Amino acid sequence: xxxxxxxxxxxxxxxxxxxxxxxxxxxxxxxxxxxxxxxxxxxxxxxxxxxxxxxxxxxxxxxxxxxxxxxxxxxxxxxxxxxxxxxxxxxxxxxxxxxxxxxxxxxxxxxxxxxxxxxxxxxxxxxxxxxxxxxxxxxxxxxxxxxxxxxxxxxxxxxxxxxxxxxxxxxxxxxxxxxxxxxxxxxxxxxxxxxxxxxxxxxxxxxxxxxxxxxxxxxxxxxxxxxxxxxxxxxxxxxx
Amino acid sequence: xxxxxxxxxxxxxxxxxxxxxxxxxxxxxxxxxxxxxxxxxxxxxxxxxxxxxxxxxxxxxxxxxxxxxxxxxxxxxxxxxxxxxxxxxxxxxxxxxxxxxxxxxxxxxxxxxxxxxxxxxxxxxxxxxxxxxxxxxxxxxxxxxxxxxxxxxxxxxxxxxxxxxxxxxxxxxxxxxxxxxxxxxxxxxxxxxxxxxxxxxxxxxxxxxxxxxxxxxxxxxxxxxxxxxxxxxxxxxxxxxxxxxxxxxxxxxxxxxxxxxxxxxxxxxxxxxxxxxxxxxxxxxxxxxxxxxxxxxxxxxxxxxxxxxxxxxxxxxxxxxxxxxxxxxxxxxxxxxxxxxxxxxxxxxxxxxxxx
Numbered sequence: 001x002x003x004x005x006x007x008x009x010x011x012x013x014x015x016x017x018x019x020x021x022x023x024x025x026x027x028x029x030x031x032x033x034x035x036x037x038x039x040x041x042x043x044x045x046x047x048x049x050x051x052x053x054x055x056x057x058x059x060x061x062x063x064x065x066x067x068x069x070x071x072x073x074x075x076x077x078x079x080x081x082x083x084x085x086x087x088x089x090x091x092x093x094x095x096x097x098x099x100x101x102x103x104x105x106x107x108x109x110x111x112x113x114x115x116x117x118x119x120x121x122x123x124x125x126x127x128x129x130x131x132x133x134x135x136x137x138x139x140x141x142x143x144x145x146x147x148x149x150x151x152x153x154x155x156x157x158x159x160x161x162x163x164x165x166x167x168x169x170x171x172x173x174x175x176x177x178x179x180x181x182x183x184x185x186x187x188x189x190x191x192x193x194x195x196x197x198x199x200x201x202x203x204x205x206x207x208x209x210x211x212x213x214x215x216x217x218x219x220x221x222x223x224x225x226x227x228x229x230x231x232x233x234x235x236x237x238x239x240x
Numbered sequence: 241x242x243x244x245x246x247x248x249x250x251x252x253x254x255x256x257x258x259x260x261x262x263x264x265x266x267x268x269x270x271x272x273x274x275x276x277x278x279x280x281x282x283x284x285x286x287x288x289x290x291x292x293x294x295x296x297x298x299x300x301x302x303x304x305x306x307x308x309x310x311x312x313x314x315x316x317x318x319x320x321x322x323x324x325x326x327x328x329x330x331x332x333x334x335x336x337x338x339x340x341x342x343x344x345x346x347x348x349x350x351x352x353x354x355x356x357x358x359x360x361x362x363x364x365x366x367x368x369x370x371x372x373x374x375x376x377x378x379x380x381x382x383x384x385x386x387x388x389x390x391x392x393x394x395x396x397x398x399x400x401x402x403x404x405x406x407x408x409x410x411x412x413x414x415x416x417x418x419x420x421x422x423x424x425x426x427x428x429x430x431x432x433x434x435x436x437x438x439x440x441x442x443x444x445x446x447x448x449x450x451x452x453x454x455x456x457x458x459x460x461x462x463x464x465x466x467x468x469x470x471x472x473x474x475x476x477x478x479x480x481x482x483x484x485x486x487x488x489x490x491x492x493x494x495x496x497x498x499x500x501x502x503x504x505x506x507x508x509x510x511x512x513x514x515x516x517x518x519x520x521x522x523x524x525x526x527x528x529x530x531x532x533x534x535x536x537x538x539x540x541x542x543x544x545x546x547x548x549x550x551x552x553x554x555x556x557x558x559x560x561x562x563x564x565x566x567x568x569x570x571x572x573x574x575x576x577x578x579x580x581x582x583x584x585x586x587x588x589x590x591x592x593x594x595x596x
Contacts, residue, residue: 129472139288211564
């Protein structure tokens with residue numbers, strides 16, 4: 001299930017200049033797929049009828065409640081600026097200025113929520129070591145392989161979405177002038193994806209696993225207002 | 241077959257589940273952890289994640305039952321082995337990886353520690369599919385579950401959700417868990433509403449004689465505790481550094497530098513904030529203070545940190561969420577060699593049903 005969610009989420013991301021499935025509402029589709037991932041982890045925890053496992057599964061809930069609102073505001077902000085919900089159109093709207101520069105708070109919030117979407121790094125609590133693996137504790141063999149591989153795929157898919165939303169998709173950086181590698185949008189996409197994944201590794205190294213109670217406080221007191229403020233600023237600029 | 245081709249990479253870095261009795265020699269435990277780290281073999285999170293089950297020292301009859309129950313849930317390819325002396329660690333682990341690759345000499349060795357008779361020491365490797373190893377020895381009462389019971393409603397209710405009261409035994413096989421400790425806990429959701437401590441195979445309290453002392457010496461004790469707390473927090477590179485300093489003789493300067501680095505680590509401080517530490521010493525009333533004191537005293541001349549009895553440490557868990565309770569228990573570092581009061585007969589946790 002988790003790999004399926006990851007593949008379906010990745011389907012709407014323009015890998016280069018064109019998405020495998022170019023939906024007009026790609027951003028919404030992408031967001032729906034991550035809710036599938038919540039469901040998968042919760043069911044994986046609930047299924048084995050074990051205390052640590054179900055406690056891990058239920059951690060999806062506070063985690064989701066905490067990160068989802070800033071996350072949605074963060075992905076809606078570029079959509080507002082571009083006036084489209086299609087990732088391809090959002091990428092194309094950034095030909096002179098990347099949204100990562102124009103809306104840095106939304107970009108940072110999106111990076112945080114990428115890790116949270118994949119239950120990884122600081123947000124690994126549902127699969128945490130303190131619960132002996134949490135939702136994954138009782139799964140062995142192929143089940144375990146699919147669960148953990150799906151987590152990596154989801155992380156990569158979410159990181160890939162950051163490229164069209166904030167880093168100009170398959171286009172070269174605006175500062176280089178003429179494209180030094182013309183006709184290779186997939187290459188630019190790959191380079192940017194590697195950079196995003198590198199940033200995520202830095203995040204994991206810098207921040208220990210967050211307890212859900214702590215993160216919920218941070219999310220509602222700091223991250224949600226920040227996301228709202230960012231969306232408001234962008235909206236005002238677009239309307240002006 | 242895919243699984244067959246996956247076998248050799250798995251055998252290269254197997255996930256190891258270590259099980260230690262309360263009376264384990266700390267030097268042996270440290271030697272094993274150091275050797276596993278040197279080989280870069282990860283610690284297994286749970287039996288389902290395990291390739292090699294490694295039993296340290298000589299488990300008593302109750303822990304041997306636990307080992308048997310754990311072994312029954314480990315997926316193949318798997319190896320069960322034991323080590324009793326520091327010198328044998330390396331060869332035992334070499335044999336274990338050979339066993340995983342399929343060249344196991346199953347049958348000529350078994351783990352009979354349960355019966356109390358000659359526990360095989362170094363070369364005890366049970367083969368990949370050799371389940372018979374476990375059938376020998378004492379009857380396992382851990383496997384005789386009682387009739388399932390319906391759960392009661394929780395008496396103490398944090399959120400007014402009328403949750404089931406769930407009786408579970410936590411431990412003794414969990415990552416970064418005090419050796420031999422079992423916490424008989426009552427859970428309402430993920431909240432511990434009641435907890436009793438039991439130390440497997442240590443009959444009664446030995447008395448306050450060894451209290452607060454660890455055979456490791458002050459700094460290594462602190463680093464040992466910090467290794468576990470940081471490991472539970474998922475701060476893997478800091479945990480690895482703490483373990484590295486613990487396992488060799490560091491220059492005092494390195495210790496103070498590391499202590500300062502921990503104390504200045506803002507995300508770390510933020511992550512351990514807001515957790516009460518009931519029954520700790522006066523200056524350590526919160527988890528944050530405890531961790532800060534452990535880190536701050538590194539390389540200094542302060543007396544070693546106080547290690548409470550298992551009973552006292554487990555009392556501090558009541559009212560905490562499971563993950564937080566794990567952190568508190570790791571930070572308190574109870575001395576399980578002291579035992580824990582009268583031993584309650586081990587009743588497998590009552591089976592409770594979820595109605596969701």
